[in-house]
Amino acid sequence: MNATVVKRVYLDSAHWLPNYVGPCRNLHGHRWMVDVGLYGKVGEYSGMVLDFTELRNTLKPIVDNLDHHCLNDIVSNPTAENIAGYILNWLQKFWEMGGMVSFVRVWETPDSYAEVKRENLPEEAFVGVSGKAVELGWI
DSSP: OEEEEEEEEEEEEEEOOTTOOSGGGSOEEEEEEEEEEEEEEOOTTTOOSSOHHHHHHHHHHHHHHHTTSBGGGTBSSOOHHHHHHHHHHHHHHHOTTGGGEEEEEEEEETTEEEEEEGGGSOTTOOTTBOHHHHHTTOO
C-alpha cells in the first residue's frame, strides 16, 4: 500500500513583491504555514511512509533559514508560488529522500495558498535564487 504523509511547519517572515502593483509591493510580514507531502510505500514493519519526527528534523534547516528573515534576501520574487518551489527544490537537491516529496503547499493567509507539485518543477530549476541562498550553502 502507498500513502501520502504531510508535515506542517510555520514561519514568521517578511517580504515584499517587487513585481506587483498594489499594497503587497511594500514590506510586510506573514505567519506562513508550509505543508510538505511525501508519497511512498507504507513499510510492512513500521506501518509508516516516514516517521513524522524525521520529516520535522529534515525541515528544520529550511525553517531556521526562512523564519524571521526577509524572504527577498533568499528568493528574489518571494511570492507564495516561488517560496513553495524553492522549498521543493531544496528538498529534492539536499535530502536523500527528496524524490518522495510530492508537493509543497505555502499558505500566505489562513484561506490562501500556493502549491507546487514535483512534476511542475523542472529538475534544473531553482526558483529565484539569490546570492544569500548561495551564502547559506543552499546551492
